[in-house]
Amino acid sequence: MEIIIKQVDPADTQVLKLIGKPDAYQISLYGIEKCNLESPKSLNKNDAYMLGAFSGDQLVGIGGVKIIDSYSEIKRIDQQ
Numbered sequence: 001m002e003i004i005i006k007q008v009d010p011a012d013t014q015v016l017k018l019i020g021k022p023d024a025y026q027i028s029l030y031g032i033e034k035c036n037l038e039s040p041k042s043l044n045k046n047d048a049y050m051l052g053a054f055s056g057d058q059l060v061g062i063g064g065v066k067i068i069d070s071y072s073e074i075k076r077i078d079q080q
Contacts, residue, residue, distance in 0.1 A: 001055055008052035010040035014059040015052065018080060038066070043075065053079075 008015050019040065026035045043050055043064055053061035064075035 003060070004054045005051055006054065008050050008059070008062070010043040010048075010050045010064070012059075015050065015062055016040060018059065018062045022077065038075065048075065050075075 010016075010019065023035075023037055026037065038048075042048070043066070047068065048064060048066040050062060050064040052059050053063075059080065061077075061079040063077045066073045066075050
């Protein structure tokens with residue numbers, strides 16, 4: 001199976017489906033008030049990059065990186 005990695009739009013329906021999984025998990029562990037979840041709109045800004053792993057046309061994994069001054073944060077990693 002060949003996997004292709006490419007940049008994706010955080011507002012894409014396939015991406016949103018995968019973003020929902022780690023969000024729900026974090027909320028179940030810590031509660032919404034202690035989670036620092038960013039909206040897909042925020043992740044779509046120039047300082048964040050969302051990558052998707054594709055098997056054919058099917059999105060099978062995601063990962064994001066947000067660049068903040070002199071450091072970066074890993075955002076929304078999940079697989080299908």
